[in-house]
Amino acid sequence: MQALAPAEPTRKRMERAVGLSLLLPGAGHLQAGRFGWALFWAILCQGLLFGGLSLAGNSQFDYGKLIHLGGRPILMLLIPEMGNFLGVQFAAVLAKMHSVEAGGHLPEHLPWRNLGYLMSGASGVLSAFAAAHASSLCLVRDEPLAQRRVSPGGAALATLLLPGLGHWLSGRRFKTWLFGGTIVGLFALGMTLGDFADFDRQRHPYYWAGQMLLGPVGWITAFLCEPQRFPSVLPYQDAGLLFTTAAGFFTVIAALDSYHRAEDDWLAAARGVPGRAAAGAA
Template structure:
């Protein structure tokens, strides 16, 4: 068997798949099904607090950036990225409230609008990463090796890389790769922000690019908060290039997070007696 062939057994993969679906539906539910009550409470409370607070701070103007999807005029789901990562709660709010524009108000009238956008987006991303974390717990707990159970949860490695590019790789012992990936992604993001004069991180102005920028995780969220007062004073000649750079950096960060999960899971699987790669 080669290292490329390493994978959890079929029954574990089936459990991981169901855990992921339940966690995306309600953050923490996947942990609860594994009897991880502490983690279940943490993910549920954190995700719901951020979503509810974010919606109220932005006066539900997030709904202006979503689209109802349905058949024959009947809405089945409300497509709102990234808030739909906290799926069920986002759907409930979308049906209970209307966007402020339908009431004749304009988003710029809301003083805490951008903070609300960031908080509700954090809820969606954390909802997704609660699923990743739950999958990592299941992957590690299914290992027969006692040493494997002491290794870093693959979901934690992914979350660390998401919050700070490269950190998940660094914590699993891949220090050079962590620094290389983290440095490259952060450099791309910072150069992009500089090209946009640090004022090009705005959901209202560039809603699609904004989603990609928010994929930068903790570093992106902090940048969004710090750059919120910045306003364009003139047309920037390389503004579009800056948008592409920052959005690409966010997407690369997601790829790096998935790779961190894979590497941490590999460290667990390679210790399994049935996965002897010396053949």
């Protein structure tokens, strides 16, 4: 079955919305003419970023890389916070590129630093999903539908909220259980193998960036399991790290699928494609 695609002018607007959103969450929504959403995403993403940096004493920057040009710092690379690109650069300038640790203190002295890491990391992940949301609002504006139906960006966001939920909203019950069961099951198995201590930025910063892609299921689990530490070297803790990180990446795959399928449904309904217009009605 041939996938449908938005018209060329709409595609251009969608691409601009994604680019603007990745620079500054909310800016892409202005491109779609949605001021309310623009304000919501700007406040949410910047609030999480700056709130998280404040709770963790800017120690997030210890996990990033500062790029220099001619001896001058010009760019802070920090994953996954970089999804909120200009926010991170502005915060790095405000913090004078220094963290608590660079100032001679240990991050352990900050009791809420792990919550801070989760908040700033969530800001980056949500910023990337805000880009998808802004992009789909351009489609919604250019090819409106009379009946109620989940938008592509709404489906992607729902998948981030709970893997499988985006497919449920677009009427794909089988894929709901397939993605939801697989991703949450893999994450649960991974956490069990790591004795619920393997979602830890300080110990595994690169794995942590991948784990953050799981969304609120992972973020809440990490917050609840925060006091847990590896009591010893566990036999399958490496597999646990792999599984939980893979669950994060699989969430992105599921979100891409839910976006693409919901977009196809939307276009089929908007254009009245025979035999497909009713597919995926919410």
